[in-house]
Amino acid sequence: MNTVYKQILNQLNVGILVLDEQCTLLYANNFIRDNHKHEPRTGVSLFSQFPEIPEDWFRKRVESVVMFHNTSFTSWQYRPHLLNLMETRPITGTHELMYQSCSLAYLGHFDQRHLIGLIVQDTTQTALSQMKLASTLKKLNAEHRQLQKLNQQLEEAQSQLVQSEKMAAVGQLAAGVAHEINNPVCFIKSNLECLQDYTRKLIELSQSVEGLIKHIDDEALKTQFNQYKASLDIGYIQDELPEILAETLDGTQRIQDITTSLRDFSRLDSAEWQQADIHQGLESTLKIVNHELKYSVDEIVRDYGELPSVLCLPAQLNQVFLNLLVNASQAIDKHGRIVIQTRHETGSESITIRITDNGKGIPAEIQAKIFDPFFTTKDVGQGTGLGLSISYGIIQAHQGNIQVTSAPGEGTSFLIKLPVTPKRTEHTVCV
């Protein structure tokens, strides 16, 4: 019967060691013998045969098992390799050592000594799949977080889009109002021009009347006239009136300029592709951003070349110019200089627009990011990080391209290249 038991023990896919309470190794089954680096000898200390076992700790466990007649456990999670047993798959296995969960069981009291069994279970497959699971889970979690972040960005983008749609609506409204204002301003202006003409004539008349009176001998009439003239302060009025009228006319002219550029900028008719004058677009944009620029920018240099009219969505190109000009002015501290250069090589199918500032420049490491949506180095409220990404989209839709060159501390230059006649103009742009 004993040999049957031994046969069974040797057939088990489980490692079995028997020791006494002094930790003398009494028995090791085949599983242990076959899988351990060195074939263990019995009758000697367990620790001489398995030096990998932490001795103090193990002895303490043996002591408690003997004291309580119970079983003590170790788990692969915390103590993966109690014994240096080799993986059972030397070819397809991926780990050298076998993962093990062990139990240390009290066997009983025989021949004056307590016997303890160490039962070693191969948990390599479980361990590997659990670890794989854990790392997959970690990856999934990371991806989940990434997705959440993207989702959040999307939501932000959406709200920004709503915002920019609102802005577009406001632009339309402004253009509409500008148009409404333009009509009365027009007739005010022409009336003023009439008034100017009439008053000039009236003043002329009064001056000639005065000249005629000088030659009359009726002193009483002369005095009466002069008194009357003085009491009405006519001399002053004669001086002031043309000036007042000129100033008023000038003001009216300015109102008209603003309304015209507002209208030009938003171009109510600009949802359609049309031939447009780029310089006119630049000028109306400059008028719009003038109040932004005037504090930091001392000089705006217009280095305009000869440009053909370009098939484009003018309001959208104006939006691009606006973004670039506002960025330029925000990059400038004081004594700014912005150069706007336009070029068209004879015979070429495209034009270039270059806007250069002498602001603080863009560090090389972020140059690749500035066209990304939401990339901004500005404070909350100052920048949305959308200007350049929207501009990029618009230029793309025009089948052109936009590039940046910048030297930190010296300035930044944006170069836009646009085809004179883009091929696919059915393309609509989202702004």
Added chain:
Amino acid sequence: MTQNSLIANEPNELNELRQDALQEIFNISMGQAADSLASLVNDRVHLSVPQMHWVEKSRVQDLKAAMKRVPKGAIICQPFFGYLKGEILVCYEQGTQYEVIGQSLAYSRVDTQRWQHELLLEITNILGGACLRGVAEQLNIRIDFGAPALIDRHNDVTAILLNPSSVWVKALMMEIGFSVQTMSMTSDILICMPEHYIDKLFSCIDLLLE
């Protein structure tokens, strides 16, 4: 002690007798367990008088109310089997000091940080074994243990018991307060046995009562 229909079809007097006997058996076992634990960890160990709770899953809230305290922390569970079958649940609160008890189990100071969970598993194993060994001896039955496992890193035991997909319906739960002086910890051991094994338990007790 919360009582309910678990044993309602038995005459009440007999049940009271049985419960008193069970209580007594546990009391004796706890005393022995505390002594052997103390000698192993070289420290003052206190195990409280066990409180018996008869619990239905639908009324775990009652258990929560009836328990002396409901600590929250790492929860370790260890199955036991043999003549009786059930699980031991122990909750270790955060802030427990493991250095001293770790040292008495031959974990160095640095080790206790790294091996904290293994240490908890072993403490649970020793505790559970110590508590139930006396019970098994007095009832003259065999009880063996499975490997303990960490089933939740931070929770309270009643939340674990409430898990809707767990299989138990009615059970006997013995609540034992446990404290080791140097661990500056008081915690709860919950020995849980499903309804089915209560009958077996009572038939053992009946033998003793004869």
